[in-house]
Amino acid sequence: MSITVVGSLAFDAVKTPFGERERMLGGAATHFALSASLFDQVNVVGPVGDDFGDAELAILATRGTDISDVERVAGKTFFWAGEYHWDMNTRDTLDTQLGVFETFEPKLSANSRAADVLFLANIQPSLQLSVLEQMDGPRFTALDSMNLWIDIARDDLVKVIERVDCVTLNDAEIRQLTEKPSLVAAAKELLAMGPEIVIAKQGEYGAVAITSDTYFSLPAFPLETVIDPTGAGDTFAGGFVGAIATGADIRSAVAYGTAVASFNVEEFGTDRVSRLTREEVDGRVAELHALTTFDLVIA
Amino acid sequence: MSITVVGSLAFDAVKTPFGERERMLGGAATHFALSASLFDQVNVVGPVGDDFGDAELAILATRGTDISDVERVAGKTFFWAGEYHWDMNTRDTLDTQLGVFETFEPKLSANSRAADVLFLANIQPSLQLSVLEQMDGPRFTALDSMNLWIDIARDDLVKVIERVDCVTLNDAEIRQLTEKPSLVAAAKELLAMGPEIVIAKQGEYGAVAITSDTYFSLPAFPLETVIDPTGAGDTFAGGFVGAIATGADIRSAVAYGTAVASFNVEEFGTDRVSRLTREEVDGRVAELHALTTFDLVIA
Numbered sequence: 072m073s074i075t076v077v078g079s080l081a082f083d084a085v086k087t088p089f090g091e092r093e094r095m096l097g098g099a100a101t102h103f104a105l106s107a108s109l110f111d112q113v114n115v116v117g118p119v120g121d122d123f124g125d126a127e128l129a130i131l132a133t134r135g136t137d138i139s140d141v142e143r144v145a146g147k148t149f150f151w152a153g154e155y156h157w158d159m160n161t162r163d164t165l166d167t168q169l170g171v172f173e174t175f176e177p178k179l180s181a182n183s184r185a186a187d188v189l190f191l192a193n194i195q196p197s198l199q200l201s202v203l204e205q206m207d208g209p210r211f212t213a214l215d216s217m218n219l220w221i222d223i224a225r226d227d228l229v230k231v232i233e234r235v236d237c238v239t240l241n242d243a244e245i246r247q248l249t250e251k252p253s254l255v256a257a258a259k260e261l262l263a264m265g266p267e268i269v270i271a272k273q274g275e276y277g278a279v280a281i282t283s284d285t286y287f288s289l290p291a292f293p294l295e296t297v298i299d300p301t302g303a304g305d306t307f308a309g310g311f312v313g314a315i316a317t318g319a320d321i322r323s324a325v326a327y328g329t330a331v332a333s334f335n336v337e338e339f340g341t342d343r344v345s346r347l348t349r350e351e352v353d354g355r356v357a358e359l360h361a362l363t364t365f366d367l368v369i370a
Numbered sequence: 371m372s373i374t375v376v377g378s379l380a381f382d383a384v385k386t387p388f389g390e391r392e393r394m395l396g397g398a399a400t401h402f403a404l405s406a407s408l409f410d411q412v413n414v415v416g417p418v419g420d421d422f423g424d425a426e427l428a429i430l431a432t433r434g435t436d437i438s439d440v441e442r443v444a445g446k447t448f449f450w451a452g453e454y455h456w457d458m459n460t461r462d463t464l465d466t467q468l469g470v471f472e473t474f475e476p477k478l479s480a481n482s483r484a485a486d487v488l489f490l491a492n493i494q495p496s497l498q499l500s501v502l503e504q505m506d507g508p509r510f511t512a513l514d515s516m517n518l519w520i521d522i523a524r525d526d527l528v529k530v531i532e533r534v535d536c537v538t539l540n541d542a543e544i545r546q547l548t549e550k551p552s553l554v555a556a557a558k559e560l561l562a563m564g565p566e567i568v569i570a571k572q573g574e575y576g577a578v579a580i581t582s583d584t585y586f587s588l589p590a591f592p593l594e595t596v597i598d599p600t601g602a603g604d605t606f607a608g609g610f611v612g613a614i615a616t617g618a619d620i621r622s623a624v625a626y627g628t629a630v631a632s633f634n635v636e637e638f639g640t641d642r643v644s645r646l647t648r649e650e651v652d653g654r655v656a657e658l659h660a661l662t663t664f665d666l667v668i669a
Contacts, residue, residue, distance in 0.1 A: 088551065157551050158545060158551045159551060246457060252387065252456055252457045252458060253593065253594050253595060253596065254574075254592065255592045255593060255594040256594050256595075259594075273575060275553075276572060276575035276576075276589075277575075277587075277589065279589070279592075285661075286592055286661050287661060287662070287664065288576075288589035288592065288661060288662055289589075289662070289664070290575075290576065290578070290587035290588075290589060293553065293554045293578075293585055293587065294552065294554060295552050295554040295555050295558075296552060296555075297552065319667070320665070320667075322663075322664035322665070323664055323665065323667055325664070326664055356666070357666060360664065360666045362584075362585050362586060362587060363586070363587055363588070363662055364621075364663070365586065365588070365621035365622055365624070365625055365659065366619070366621070366622065367655070367656060367659045368618070368619075368622055
C-alpha cells in the first residue's frame with residue numbers, strides 16, 4: 072500500500088506579521104508528503120533544480136518517503152514569495168519563478184505507477200492528466216488545483232476532474248469553477264462531473280466534505296498563534312488522503328487532515344510537520360472531536 | 371420567565387441576486403424577537419414612527435411577544451437599504467436613515483424590567499447601558515454591537531461589555547475591538563473584561579462559543595439557496611438567547627441559534643421565521659448534529 076503524489080517541490084520566501092523566511096523548503100508535493108507519510112508509504116514525483124540540496128532531500132524523505140522519482144533538472148527550483156496580511160487569512164503573491172517547472176513532464180517509475188492511491192497536487196491540468204494515464208490503476212485518486220488553471224486551462228481541468236474520485240479545492244475556487252454562489256449547489260455540479268467526493272477547504276473556518284448522500288462540515292482547530300499558513304491546504308490534503316489510504320471513513324479523514332494542517336501553521340514551512348508524530352495527531356483529532364460535539368437535547 | 375430585547379425596529383430595502391424588496395419589516399429587535407419567541411415569552415422595547423402600521427405590529431406580536439413597550443414617536447421609522455454581492459457574504463449599505471432613533475431614550479415598563487433575560491441588540495452603547503441600569507436584576511444578559519460603535523464609542527461599549535454575561539459579535543468585530551488577529555486570543559481578551567461567554571458569529575461559516583474553559587465551534591446549516599441574509603445574526607442571537615433562557619447548555623443553544631438563522635435566510639425579511647414552528651427548528655438541530663458528528667476512530 073502506498074501513495075504517489077505529483078506536484079511542486081519549491082523554495083518559498085514568506086513574510087508574516089510574526090516573522091520572515093527568505094528561503095525555505097516548500098511546495099505542494101512537499102507539504103502533502105510530509106503529512107501523508109504520517110499514515111502510509113509515500114512516493115514523491117516532481118522536478119528540482121541544481122540548487123536543491125541534500126538537506127532538502129533529507130526533509131522530503133522524512134518517515135521513509137521514497138524520493139527516487141524526484142527528478143534533478145539543470146536550472147533553478149520553483150520559487151514562490153508571498154506576504155500574509157494582518158489577519159493571516161489573505162496573502163499577496165510577490166514573486167513566482169517556475170524554474171525547472173517550465174519544462175517538467177512527469178515520468179513515473181514502476182513503483183510510483185503501482186501505488187494504490189494518487190494525489191495530483193496543484194500543477195497544470197494537462198500534466199495531471201498525463202500522470203493519471205501513467206498509473207497502473209489506483210484505487211483512489213484526488214486532485215487539487217487553483218484559480219489560475221480555472222482561468223486559463225478550464226477544459227483540461229474539467230477532463231481531469233471527470234476522471235478522479237475526489238476534488239479538493241478552496242471554496243472560492245469551487246464557486247469560480249462552477250459559477251454558482253452556493254457551495255451546496257456548486258458541489259452538486261462538481262459531483263455530477265464524476266468525482267464521488269468534493270472537499271471544500273475553507274482556511275481558518277475548516278473544511279467540508281460533500282458526497283451524493285452525505286455532507287460533513289468540520290471547523291479548523293482553534294489556535295492562539297498562527298505563524299505561517301503556507302502549505303496548510305496541501306498538509307490538509309496529505310492527512311485526508313493518507314487517512315483514506317489506511318481505511319478511514321471520509322469524516323475521520325477530514326478530521327485527520329484538519330489536525331495535521333493545524334500543526335503545519337504553528338511554525339514556518341516544514342518545521343513542525345517534519346518532526347510531528349502520529350500520537351500528537353491522534354491527540355488533536357480527539358480534541359477536535361471534543362470541541363465540535365454537542366448533545367442532541369431538545370431545549 | 372421572559373426575555374426583554376431592546377433594539378431597532380425598522381423598514382429595510384434589500385437587493386440580492388435573487389430579488390429585491392423595497393420596504394419590508396426589519397430591524398435587529400424584530401429579528402431577535404421572532405426567533406426568541408420560539409422558546410420563551412419576549413418583550414420588545416424600541417421606537418417606531420408614524421409609518422409603522424398594524425400589519426407590522428401584528429408580525430412583531432407573533433407567538434405572543436409583548437409589544438406594549440414599542441414606543442410610537444412622531445417621525446419616520448428607522449430605515450436601512452443594502453445590496454448583497456454575488457456570493458451573499460458581503461453587502462454594501464446604500465442608505466441609513468435613523469428617523470425616530472435619533473432621539474430614542476429607552477424607557478422600560480415594569481414588565482420589561484422584570485424579565486430574567488436581557489438582550490441588548492445593536493444600538494448606541496450608552497443606550498445599552500441605560501437599559502442595563504433600568505433592569506431589576508436579570509439572570510442572563512447579552513449584547514450585540516457593530517464596527518461603528520467600536521470606531522466612535524469604544525469606551526462606552528467596553529463599559530457595557532464589562533457588565534454583561536455574553537457578548538455576540540462578528541469575528542471581524544471581535545478582532546477590531548481587541549486588535550488581535552487570532553480569534554482565540556481576542557476572545558480571551560474579551561472574557562478578561564468580564565463576560566462569561568463570547569459568541570463569534572462567522573456568517574456562512576457558522577459560529578463559535580468561547581468561555582474560560584470551553585471552546586465550541588459549529589458550522590452553519592448548509593443551504594442550496596440563500597435568498598436574503600439580512601437579520602441572520604439577530605435571528606441567531608434570538609435562538610441562542612432563547613434556548614439559554616429555557617435552560618439549554620451553551621452548545622445546544624448555539625445549535626438552536628444556528629438552526630433558526632438558517633430558516634431566516636431562506637426567504638426575504640421576516641417571512642420565514644414569522645411562520646416557523648419549534649418542530650421545524652428541532653428537526654434542523656437534529657440535522658446539524660448529524661452533519662457535524664464524526665466517530666473518534668483512530669485511522
